[in-house]
Amino acid sequence: MIDKIREDVKNHLKPSRYRHTLGVCKLAVSLAKWYKIDLVQAETAALLHDYAKYASDLDILDTYKKHGRPISNVIRNHPNLGHGFVSAVISKDKYQVSDQVYEAILNHTFGRPGMSMLEKIIYLADSLEEGRSYEGIDEVRSLLYKDLNKALLKTCENTLLYELKRGNMIHEQTILMRNDLLEAK
Numbered sequence: 782m783i784d785k786i787r788e789d790v791k792n793h794l795k796p797s798r799y800r801h802t803l804g805v806c807k808l809a810v811s812l813a814k815w816y817k818i819d820l821v822q823a824e825t826a827a828l829l830h831d832y833a834k835y836a837s838d839l840d841i842l843d844t845y846k847k848h849g850r851p852i853s854n855v856i857r858n859h860p861n862l863g864h865g866f867v868s869a870v871i872s873k874d875k876y877q878v879s880d881q882v883y884e885a886i887l888n889h890t891f892g893r894p895g896m897s898m899l900e901k902i903i904y905l906a907d908s909l910e911e912g913r914s915y916e917g918i919d920e921v922r923s924l925l926y927k928d929l930n931k932a933l934l935k936t937c938e939n940t941l942l943y944e945l946k947r948g949n950m951i952h953e954q955t956i957l958m959r960n961d962l963l964e965a966k
């Protein structure tokens with residue numbers, strides 16, 4: 782199945798998005814090895830996490846409605862940010878991915894409090910894969926194999942700062958994740 786997914790994803794994504802996806806796979810698999818979680822699950826979630834990146838706003842909102850998923854004001858105003866949910870739904874329908882993989886795809890954009898190891902790894906790999914660069918990224922990368930929760934907190938805070946500086950809306954799940962990580966410290 783994973784070979785078929787790899788082939789489908791390669792055919793479905795534009796070259797630059799596929800390159801990003803391969804970067805996410807590489808980092809996710811490396812972290813999965815380090816933290817001793819299932820490598821196939823990690824690669825599957827990484828391959829499929831942005832599958833619905835090109836879905837139209839209408840299709841994304843329709844999928845939310847069809848599945849009775851509440852539409853927050855962030856999603857209403859920026860439907861494309863809901864591509865994680867649509868990617869997760871497609872992955873379940875098309876490839877019958879496990880619930881753990883489904884959750885990791887679903888939560889890769891905003892995170893959530895109480896994420897599983899797989900969810901954390903996909904969230905971090907998406908933000909820190911080798912093709913990404915932003916100020917302070919090396920500091921976060923250096924934390925990846927030392928303290929995953931610290932890397933997560935730092936990544937979450939970098940995201941919040943980025944959105945705040947631009948005057949963008951903040952998804953509540955990201956705030957709740959940060960509070961959760963601070964409490965667990």
Ligand SMILES: [Fe+2]
Nearest residue numbers: 830831889890
């Ligand atoms: Fe994404």
Ligand SMILES: [Fe+2]
Nearest residue numbers: 801830831907
């Ligand atoms: Fe991504």
